[in-house]
Amino acid sequence: MATDWRRWVVYQIYPRSFADSDGDGVGDLRGILAHVDHLARLGVDVVWLSPVYRSPMDDNGYDISDFRDVDPLFGTLAELDELIAALHARGIRLVMDLVVNHTSDEHPWFVGSRSSRDSPQRDWYWWRDPRPGGTPEPTNWESHFSGSAWELDERTGQYYLHLFSRRQPDLNWENPQVRAAVHAVMRWWLDRGVDGFRMDAVNLISKDLALPDVEPRPGSPYGRGDEHYVCGPRMHEFLQEMHREVLAGRPGHVLTVGEMPGATVADAVLSTDPARRELDMVLPFDHVRLDHRAHRYDLRDVALPALKKTLAAWQSAERGWYALYWGNHDQPRAVSRFGDDGAHRVASAKTLATVLHLHRGTPFVHQGDELGMANAPMRTIDDFRDIQALNFHAHAAARGDADPALLAAMGRMSRDQGRTPMQWDASPNAGFTTGTPWIAVNPDHATVNAAAQVDDPDSVFAHHRRLIDLRHTDPVVTEGDFTLLLPDHPRVWAFLRRGRDAELLVVANFSAERVAVRLPVDDGWAGAETVIANLPGEPAVPEPTLRPWESFVVRRGR
Numbered sequence: 001m002a003t004d005w006r007r008w009v010v011y012q013i014y015p016r017s018f019a020d021s022d023g024d025g026v027g028d029l030r031g032i033l034a035h036v037d038h039l040a041r042l043g044v045d046v047v048w049l050s051p052v053y054r055s056p057m058d059d060n061g062y063d064i065s066d067f068r069d070v071d072p073l074f075g076t077l078a079e080l081d082e083l084i085a086a087l088h089a090r091g092i093r094l095v096m097d098l099v100v101n102h103t104s105d106e107h108p109w110f111v112g113s114r115s116s117r118d119s120p121q122r123d124w125y126w127w128r129d130p131r132p133g134g135t136p137e138p139t140n141w142e143s144h145f146s147g148s149a150w151e152l153d154e155r156t157g158q159y160y161l162h163l164f165s166r167r168q169p170d171l172n173w174e175n176p177q178v179r180a181a182v183h184a185v186m187r188w189w190l191d192r193g194v195d196g197f198r199m200d201a202v203n204l205i206s207k208d209l210a211l212p213d214v215e216p217r218p219g220s221p222y223g224r225g226d227e228h229y230v231c232g233p234r235m236h237e238f239l240q241e242m243h244r245e246v247l248a249g250r251p252g253h254v255l256t257v258g259e260m261p262g263a264t265v266a267d268a269v270l271s272t273d274p275a276r277r278e279l280d281m282v283l284p285f286d287h288v289r290l291d292h293r294a295h296r297y298d299l300r301d302v303a304l305p306a307l308k309k310t311l312a313a314w315q316s317a318e319r320g321w322y323a324l325y326w327g328n329h330d331q332p333r334a335v336s337r338f339g340d341d342g343a344h345r346v347a348s349a350k351t352l353a354t355v356l357h358l359h360r361g362t363p364f365v366h367q368g369d370e371l372g373m374a375n376a377p378m379r380t381i382d383d384f385r386d387i388q389a390l391n392f393h394a395h396a397a398a399r400g401d402a403d404p405a406l407l408a409a410m411g412r413m414s415r416d417q418g419r420t421p422m423q424w425d426a427s428p429n430a431g432f433t434t435g436t437p438w439i440a441v442n443p444d445h446a447t448v449n450a451a452a453q454v455d456d457p458d459s460v461f462a463h464h465r466r467l468i469d470l471r472h473t474d475p476v477v478t479e480g481d482f483t484l485l486l487p488d489h490p491r492v493w494a495f496l497r498r499g500r501d502a503e504l505l506v507v508a509n510f511s512a513e514r515v516a517v518r519l520p521v522d523d524g525w526a527g528a529e530t531v532i533a534n535l536p537g538e539p540a541v542p543e544p545t546l547r548p549w550e551s552f553v554v555r556r557g558r
C-alpha cells in the first residue's frame with residue numbers, strides 16, 4: 001500500500017448507477033460489495049462514494065436529510081460498515097461525499113429553521129424579507145438549477161437561499177453552531193472508519209454578507225451570482241477551522257478533496273498549500289467549462305491548445321495540487337467529449353487516460369472510464385432524469401425556447417450521461433440490474449463491458465491498470481516537474497516530467513489524422529525506453545509520425 005497520498009488514484013462510484021443487488025433498478029451497497037474485486041484488480045487506492053445518506057432524492061442524494069444514516073434505497077449502515085471493511089481488506093480507502101453547503105429541506109435542521117421566525121435554528125439558513133425594489137427576492141441571483149436562488153416560505157413570509165434546487169437550502173456558515181454541527185458529522189464518520197471527504201461545492205460556503213445584485217442575463221431578471229459566493233471572504237478561514245477541529249491529530253492520512261466550481265488557480269494554490277492546513281487537493285472546473293458559452297447547453301468548439309494550456313496552468317505552480325479528471329457524475333462521458341467515440345473509441349480512451357494520469361495531481365477515474373464507456377443516445381425529454389436538465393428544459397419551454405437544438409445539446413452535455421448504468425457484461429441490462437434500470441443502459445454495452453475487457457491485455461481496462469501501476473512504481477509521475485511542449489500545436493499534446501533521477505516524455509495525437517511532428521527535445525531521447533503505449537511498435541523519438549489517437553510515454557535517466 002503506497003503511504004504517500006500523492007501516489008493514490010481515486011475511483012468514483014455513483015451508487016445509483018454502479019450495481020443493483022435487489023432488482024429495484026437502482027444501484028445499492030450490496031451491489032458495490034459484489035464488485036470490490038473489480039476495483040482491486042484495477043489497482044485503485046481510494047473509492048469516492050457519491051452520497052448514500054438518507055435523502056428525498058431531489059438531486060439523487062446531494063440533498064441530505066440525515067447525515068448519519070444510509071438511505072434504505074441504498075441499504076443500511078451495517079452494509080456500509082461491511083463495504084468499508086471489504087475495501088480496507090484490499091488496501092482501498094473510502095472517501096465519503098460531504099455535502100454541507102446545503103441540506104435537504106427535509107433535514108431536521110431546516111424543518112426547525114423554517115418553523116418560525118423565532119426558531120433557535122432560524123439563523124442556520126439564509127432567511128431574508130421580500131424587498132420593495134428590484135426583484136421581490138432578496139437578490140436577483142439565479143439558481144444553478146434555473147429560476148431564482150430564493151424561495152418564499154409562505155408561512156413566515158420570508159425567502160430562503162438555495163444555490164441549487166429549492167429543496168436544497170443553503171446552510172449559513174456564518175453561524176458557529178452550524179460549523180460545529182458539520183465538524184461533529186465529520187468526526188462521526190472518521191470514527192466509523194472512513195478515510196476522507198470529497199467536499200461538495202465547498203467553495204460556496206462563504207457568501208458576501210451584503211448580498212449584492214448582479215447584472216441580469218439578457219432577457220431574464222436573474223443572473224449568475226458567482227462573484228458574491230465563489231471562494232467568498234471567509235472560505236479559507238472556515239477550511240482552516242475545519243482542519244483544526246476535525247482533521248488535525250487524526251492517525252493516518254485523512255484525504256480531503258474540495259470541489260470548487262469557479263475557483264482560480266490562485267484560490268487552489270492557497271487552499272492546497274500544506275503550510276496553510278486547508279485541503280489536500282482542489283477539484284477544478286476550468287477545463288470542463290471551456291466548451292460552455294452562456295451555459296452548459298450553449299456550446300462552442302474548443303481548440304486543443306486551449307485545453308492543453310488550461311491543464312498546464314494547474315501544473316506550473318510550485319505549490320497547489322489538483323484532482324485530475326475528464327468526467328464524473330456531473331459531466332458527459334470523456335471519450336465522447338474529448339476523444340472519439342466512433343472509429344477510435346478504444347485508442348482515444350487510452351490516450352485520454354495516458355495524458356490525464358501523467359499530469360501532476362491526483363487522477364480520478366469515474367466508473368466506466370476504465371472501460372471507455374461513451375455517451376448514450378438521449379433524444380427526447382423522457383430520456384433524461386436529472387433535475388438540472390429537466391428544470392432547464394421546463395424553463396426554456398415556458399419561454400418558448402425548448403427547440404430541437406436544446407435537446408441535441410442536452411444529449412451531448414447532460415449530467416445524465418455520466419450516470420448511465422455501469423456496463424458489467426453483454427446481458428440485457430448490462431449486468432447492472434435484473435429489474436428495470438432507473439435510467440436506460442447504453443445499447444453499446446453489447447460490446448463495451450467489463451467482462452469483455454478485464455482479461456484482455458489490449459483493453460482500455462488493462463491500459464488503466466498499467467497507468468495506475470506506473471504511478472505506484474515510478475516516483476517521477478507524482479514528483480516530477482512539468483513542461484508543456486508545442487503549446488500551440490493543434491493536434492499533438494506533448495509534455496515532459498522531470499524527476500530527480502529520471503524523466504518522462506509524454507506524446508499524444510489528439511486527432512483522427514496521421515501527424516508527423518518534430519518534438520522540441522534533444523536527440524538523447526532516441527532509443528529511450530517505452531513505458532506505456534496504446535498502439536504496437538517503437539515510437540521514433542524525437543521525430544515520430546503518430547497514427548490516429550496514438551500516444552506513448554518514454555523514459556530515460558538524468
Ligand code: TEU
Nearest residue numbers: 059062099144164200201261329330388
Ligand atoms: O456540483 C456542484 C456544481 O456546481 C456543478 O458541478 C453542478 O453540477 C452544475 O453547476 C450544475 O449545472 C455538486 C455535485 O457534484 C452535484 O451533483 C450536485 O448537484 C451539486 O453539487 C449540489 O449538491
